[in-house]
Amino acid sequence: MIQINDRPGRRDFLGRVGAFGVGACCLPTFDMLAAAADVGDPSALREVDYYEPLEGNRVRCFVCPLNCTLSEGQTCFCRTRTNVGGRLVTRAWANPCVVRIEPIEKTPLYHFLPGQSCLTVGVGGCNLRCVYCQNWEVSQSLPVQVERFSLRPDEVVEAARRRDVSTIAFNITEPVAFLEYATDIARAAKASGLRVICATAGFINAEPLMAFAEHVDAFCVTLKGFSEDFYRNHMGVAFAPIQNTLKTIKHGTRSWLEIAHLIVPHLNEDLVEFRRMCAWIRDKVGGDTPLHLARFTPAHKVKDYPLTAVDTLADARQAALRMGLKYVYLANVASHPGCNSYCPRCGRTLIDRAGFDVLRTAMRGGSCPACSATIAGVWI
Ligand code: SF4
Structure with missing residues (x-):
């Protein structure tokens, strides 16, 4: 069992509305269902929506395909859910470590309200x-182990409104790990017209x-590779x-969908497998689904791998x-023709970008101004 002692304090958010980044502390290795529960303030706990009680005060979670079974006091693989007295509760609720305003393009979403801002929560x-x-410093930590804010779902919505931002984003860390908080924020946001x-x-x-998708207007799903071996060996899941x-x-x-794919030197630069992935997207998801090819920056367990070459992307x-x-884009690249949007029928440049910033848009509603082709996306 790993005892969690270091608990950077929670900070009030609404009194200091602004842009906030990520704060984190380093952790001991934590890869098994074995951490002691640090349940802290019981009023900040929320019961998980998808689980069942089992004999002997154990519980089984149904949120993700791991379907963890937890004994009393155990915290799960995703580090956010704990069995407290035979109830599965989350410590992620109202505990964000990321709250900041940024372009929607950073999600990345390029065909959803281009040029607008969102309030990002993680x-x-x-x-x-x-x-x-x-983002391993925060993704591989418990919610209570990183510097964080105290922010209920209604306060997230209020923070967005105060900054005149009409979209809330779940990003930087994995929303499946904080699904209950994300769901409550999303419900409150939709009720307020966000x-x-x-x-x-x-x-x-x-x-x-x-x-969850009932409350979500758009998803960007990261497709990290295209084989069972790749996911098992490098992500630890199926x-x-x-x-x-x-x-x-x-x-x-009814949610809009885009796909992101990080290209990592030595891991998934192989164009044969990449083409198989593209064929599957085209045939099973749809050729009008935007694909973002993102540049890798050395991090976490492969710090010695190089930055992805722009030519490779x-x-x-x-x-x-x-x-x-x-619609195929380069992401995490400062400036490149591959960051722009083009009409797939006539080739007209529709949106000019520098990095994640929209410089110019020639879109006419959801159509190309030159040939009137419909461009898939959410534009208004
Ligand atoms: S969401 Fe977390 S607790 Fe639930 S099954 Fe997945 S890893 Fe386990």
Whole structure:
């Protein structure tokens, strides 16, 4: 058992509305269902929606395909849910470590209200173990182990309104790990006329996904590789549930969908497998689904791997376009023609970007101004 002693304090958020980044402290290794519960203030606990009680005060969680079984006092693989007296509760509720205003493009979403801002919220914890995680300081921590704010769902909505921001985003860490908090925020946001967007790895069971998607206008799902071996070896989870999530969002919900794919040197630069991935997206999800090819920055367990070469990203983009995907972008690149949007019918430049900033848009509603082709997305 690992005793959690270091608990950076919670800070009041609404008194100091502004842009806030990520704060974190380093942790002992924590990869098993074995941490002692630090339940802290019982009023900040919320019961998990998807679990069942078992004999002997044990519980089984149904949020993600790991379906963890926890004895009393145990905290789960995703680090946010704890069995307290035979009830499964989350410590992620009202405990965000990330609260900041940023462009919607950072999700990344390029076909959803381009040029607008969102209030991004994230909480410590994750149900994957990606070796190259770009936010590992917070994703691989318990919510109570990182510097964080005290912010109820209604206060998140109020913070967005105060800053005149009409979209709330779940990003930076994995929303599946803080699903109860995200759901309550999303409900409050929709009741107030705000939009909700979500970046996720998509490792979630179908029932909670469908319920959550009721309140989410757009998802960006990260497709990290394209084989069971890749996901097992580098993410620590199964691959098939990710494919199910992509198909479910696209064909079973009303949410807009885009896909992100981080290209990491030595791990997934192989164009043969990449083309297989693009063919699957085209055939099973849809060729009009935007695909973002993101640049890797050395981090976490592969700090010695190099930055992804821009030429590698550009070659992959050309390969994806040739496979029939209509909207393929480079992400985490300061400036490149591959960051712009083009009409798939006539080639007219529709949106000019520098990094995540929109410089110019020529869109006419949801259409190309030159040939009137409909451009898939949410534009107003
Ligand atoms: S969401 Fe967390 S507790 Fe639930 S099954 Fe997944 S890893 Fe386990």
